[in-house]
Amino acid sequence: MNKLSFIKPFIDTNVFDDCVISSITDDSRDVQENSLFVARQGVGSHGKEYIKDAIQKGASCIFTDKKLEEELDIPTYYLHDLEDKILGILFRFHGLSEDDFIFHGVTGTNGKTTTAFMAHNFIRGLKRSSVYIGTIGAIINDDFVETKGNTTPGIFEIFQILRSCNFHQKTYIFIEISSHALVQNRLGNLPFWQTILLNIQSDHLDYHKTEADYINAKLSIIDLKNKNPSIIFIDQIQDLIKNFSDDQKEQLSKAQFLSSQNSSAALKYSLEYNPDGNSKINLNFPNLFLDIQASLFLKFNIENYIAAISLISDHISIDELKNVSKNTITLPQGRSEILRLKEGNILIDFAHDHQSIRNILSELVNHHDEIIVVFGCGGDRDKSKRPMMMKAVQDFASKVFFTSDNNRYESFSSIALDAMEGNDHNCAEIIEDRQEAIRSGLQLLNKENILVILGKGHETDMEILGKKIPFNDKDCVLKIVGNEIN
Numbered sequence: 296m297n298k299l300s301f302i303k304p305f306i307d308t309n310v311f312d313d314c315v316i317s318s319i320t321d322d323s324r325d326v327q328e329n330s331l332f333v334a335r336q337g338v339g340s341h342g343k344e345y346i347k348d349a350i351q352k353g354a355s356c357i358f359t360d361k362k363l364e365e366e367l368d369i370p371t372y373y374l375h376d377l378e379d380k381i382l383g384i385l386f387r388f389h390g391l392s393e394d395d396f397i398f399h400g401v402t403g404t405n406g407k408t409t410t411a412f413m414a415h416n417f418i419r420g421l422k423r424s425s426v427y428i429g430t431i432g433a434i435i436n437d438d439f440v441e442t443k444g445n446t447t448p449g450i451f452e453i454f455q456i457l458r459s460c461n462f463h464q465k466t467y468i469f470i471e472i473s474s475h476a477l478v479q480n481r482l483g484n485l486p487f488w489q490t491i492l493l494n495i496q497s498d499h500l501d502y503h504k505t506e507a508d509y510i511n512a513k514l515s516i517i518d519l520k521n522k523n524p525s526i527i528f529i530d531q532i533q534d535l536i537k538n539f540s541d542d543q544k545e546q547l548s549k550a551q552f553l554s555s556q557n558s559s560a561a562l563k564y565s566l567e568y569n570p571d572g573n574s575k576i577n578l579n580f581p582n583l584f585l586d587i588q589a590s591l592f593l594k595f596n597i598e599n600y601i602a603a604i605s606l607i608s609d610h611i612s613i614d615e616l617k618n619v620s621k622n623t624i625t626l627p628q629g630r631s632e633i634l635r636l637k638e639g640n641i642l643i644d645f646a647h648d649h650q651s652i653r654n655i656l657s658e659l660v661n662h663h664d665e666i667i668v669v670f671g672c673g674g675d676r677d678k679s680k681r682p683m684m685m686k687a688v689q690d691f692a693s694k695v696f697f698t699s700d701n702n703r704y705e706s707f708s709s710i711a712l713d714a715m716e717g718n719d720h721n722c723a724e725i726i727e728d729r730q731e732a733i734r735s736g737l738q739l740l741n742k743e744n745i746l747v748i749l750g751k752g753h754e755t756d757m758e759i760l761g762k763k764i765p766f767n768d769k770d771c772v773l774k775i776v777g778n779e780i781n
Contacts, residue, residue, distance in 0.1 A: 301388045302331065305380055310370045314356045319388050321451050328353035331388075333451075335360060335377055338479055358384075381450060382484050389458040393486055396457065397465060399606055400482075401429075402472040402516045403493025403528075405651040406599045407446070410493060411469040412627045413603040418467045420623035421615055426460060428453065429471030430645075431627055431753050435459055447476035450483050467610070474512040482519070489523045490516045491553075491606050493599070494531035496650035510535065514546045525550045526605055528598075529557055553605050562605045568594050570662055576601060580608045583616065589624070593631050595654050600624065629752025631655070634769065636776055639740040643768050645752025647673065647700070649683035652749060656691035665744035668692040669736045671700030671729070672710050673750075681713040685723065692747075694739060695723040698732035700750040701758040729757065733771050748772070 298316045320326060321333040323345035332349035334342030334357055343361045346354075356370045360377035374380060386393060401411040408430045415427035415434060426435050428448060433440040433456050440456065442448050447470065448456070460466045472490070476482060495513045517525045529552040539547070554560035567575040573588040574597050589600050604616070626632065634641040642659070646652045652670070659666055668688045672681045688695050697714060699707055707727045715723065726732040736746045748768045756763040 298388060301390075302384060304387070305374070305384055306372050308372060310372060311356050314370060316355055319385070319451070321449070323348040323352065326352040326354050329355045331356050331358065333358045333377070333381070333384075335381075378483065385450065385454045389454050391454070391457060395460075395466060396468050397610070398468045398470065398485055398487045400470050400472045400487050400490035400516060400519065401493065401606070402474070402477065402490070402513055403531075404496040404513075404648065405646075405654065406493045406595065406602070407471040407473075408627050408645070409596060409599040409630050410491070410602045410606070411471050412630075413600055413624055414606050415467070415469045416624050417603060417607055417611070417616075417619055420619035421611065424460065424464050424466040426456065426466060426468045428456060428468065431629075445476075446471050446473040447481055449481055450485065453482070453485075467607075469606075472516060474509060477512045477515045484520050487519055487521045489526065489606060489609070490519055490521055491526040491528070491602060492516055492532075492550075493528050493602055495535060496648065510539075510543065514543055517546050517550050523609070526553050526562065526602075527551070528553045528602055529560060530554050531598075553602060562608070564601050566594075566597060566601070568597060570594070570658065578604065578608075580605060583608045583611070583613060585613050585616065587616065591626065591631075592633060593655065593658050595658075596626060596631055627753060629754070629769070632752075632769065634772060636740070636772075638737070638776070639742050639744060639746070641740070641746045641748065641772060643748045643752060643772075645754075646749045647684075648680055649687040652684055652687040653690075655747065655749070656688065659745060659747065660691050663743070663745045665694075666692045667694045667696075667736050667739050667744060667746045668749065669696045669698060669729075669732050669746070670749040671698045672714055673700055674702040674705030674707075674710055676703075678713050681710065682716045682718060685714040685718045688749075689719055689722060693722065693744075694736075696732040696735050697723050697725045698729045699727055699757065699759070700729070701754075702760075703758050704760060729766065729768075730771050730775075733768065734775055737772070737775055 299311060299314055315329045316331045317329040318327055319331045321335050321342060326332055326349045332354040334346055341361060343359055343363060346357060350369055354369060358372055358374055358377060360374055362373060363371060401407050411429050412427055415425045418425035424436060430446045432442050443452060492513060495510055527550045552560035553562040555564050555566060561581060563579040565577045573590050576587050576589060578585055589597055591597050591600060629643055629645050632643045644655055646655055656666060670688060672684055697711055711725050726735060733748060740746045751768050755767045757766040
């Protein structure tokens, strides 16, 4: 189908009249025969540098916001306000309407995946159309769709996902929004019904350079195109606020708060946590006032559960929330996932910074006589957090197996050296092969202790020297123990 007529309203020229346009992309690697290539500013370069590649792959025409020095063999149209028009172009090109979707965004150093995933599951439990987009890929209603791998896809990839949502009813969209995506304005002017900030802990300083820049990145979710004020889980950032600048405090004043401690918060709750059974929750939200129970294992996942409800509280009634089956609200694979083996219990989680590691181990230490941990640190990433991660593990674990975790182009010995700096060498055994490290952990497992495998969670490969080698922590465990789960 020639979609030339779809983009005609955005141009005041006949230069494209002889073009056939079947697809649209801003990534030259995705160009196909008769693609409209949108040459726009990227993270490290401008799309105009890839126009020749796009033409070689079959692009039929070009949109750009940069004047080109040389004449091309295919029609080109210059739009000085291209970024402002991207959203309208994409909605029209894919035959979609802004009114078809209810967008929600979730950011935070930790908990983005779990919160967005559970909000999606709540909506699915009500038999409504919903899409999750984030770290584990995309889930369109109940069908998994693989993405390019970014926590937050670019706006063009998001619309590739949305065009599959021909459900003939309003569709809820839950998008994880990373700090990188916020700084890069990756989502442009996407119209959000509401967004939520879960927490801010030090992370990604290899990219953001300073903690102040990282905090600014996270707070900028408040400034997205939000129909309703962003929700801030204020209890989780309380310690940071005293050091906020006047500008940061001004940003906070535009949001509404979720809290168990602040009586003036718009979204209030109380929690009686029970790690061995149902935790009791009282919600006092503008549109929801009720008591519910949840049996998620770790406290911070109960808090993610509450955050998910706060995000959708404008869209559900008390009766609907009560009627959603408890079995519907599950954790994503690799997020506090418990494997109950005849030898003992194993917890697998994606935690890959010192604070998220502390969150998990500080709860487990209350319920287990001994904790054994297998973990590593990613290569070519923030080196400063490596010794802090090891310190967090050693504060709670009696035995540590330090191993590979996406070494990328960095040597494992260099990563291990960083992690051990200033830490106790006696309780940490360094085993480069992750499978062997997990096997060593399993050999110590019994009914009284727990083995905790951190860092990769749902991931299905290991990135080493530019190659992706198939590997999944859960699959590795089951292979070693012979697929036996109690």
